[in-house]
Amino acid sequence: MKPDHRTKDEIIYGIHPVTEALKAGRRKVSRVYISRENPGKRVNKLAEKIRKTDIYVEAVSRDQLNKLSRSDYHQDIAARVSLLPTTAGSRLLEPESGIGPDTFLLVIDSVVDPQNFGALVRTAVCMGADAVIISRDRSAGPGPAASRASAGAMEHARICVVTNLANYMKDLKKNGFWIIGLDHMAHQSIAETDMTGKCALIIGGEDTGIRPLVKRRCDFLCAIAQSGPVNSLNASVAGGMAVYEAMRQRRTAALKKNNAKTR
DSSP: OOOOOSOSEEEEESHHHHHHHHHHOOSOEEEEEEESSOOOHHHHHHHHHHHTTTOEEEEEOHHHHHHHHTSSOSTTEEEEEEOOOOEEHHHHTSGGGOOOTTOEEEEEOSOOOHHHHHHHHHHHHHHTOSEEEEESSSSOOSOHHHHHHTTTGGGGOOEEEESOHHHHHHHHHHTTOEEEEEOTTOSSBGGGSOOOSSEEEEEOBTTTBSOHHHHHTOSEEEBOOOOSSOOOOOHHHHHHHHHHHHHHHHHHHHHHHHHHHHO
């Protein structure tokens, strides 16, 4: 994710990204564009709601929406917004950041497809991950395509950017995190790996997986057990399965702890 110094805003598109951007309130929404060519009830209802605020709603042609969003999948609505705020990884480790003994981080290493990136962020938000960690130069960023792929969930994500992921892993360990890498060649399955407590789960890129140095700095490597004829999964699908397993373990552990207290 390379920073864009040329602009301080961007166009997000789709009903869910626009809705969630307004709901989250983390971006400045300067203008909303809707199609004047029969946009449908959902768009009209959202536009009417927006018109009650101080945000200007402009009706444009569908071709104009295509150009503004650089996509045909805008669902007849788009918005000009400020860039999604991100946090430096170092800030996450400061005492006032809210990090605790049960913090769970999703670390995305070299996932460059915004569709996969957005899907992973959506999973992280839905499953309650405390933050998403990405590299500045080796990841898709939180741009419009990723927002669309996340169905707007990215608007609620705490995304932290680091310059050197391998070095940042040292900082995580110093702060008490166990680091688990998802690697399809690992001998231990996700079900056999303890993902409770303070831990970070690393998901690798679409083609190469976790980079070698990053892999070497993991405390554990685990894989998703498979029995079919295809031996690999899409990055976002694999990541979603691993995050679900982590959250399942953590909720089970919390339930047992609560039950023990009530006895």
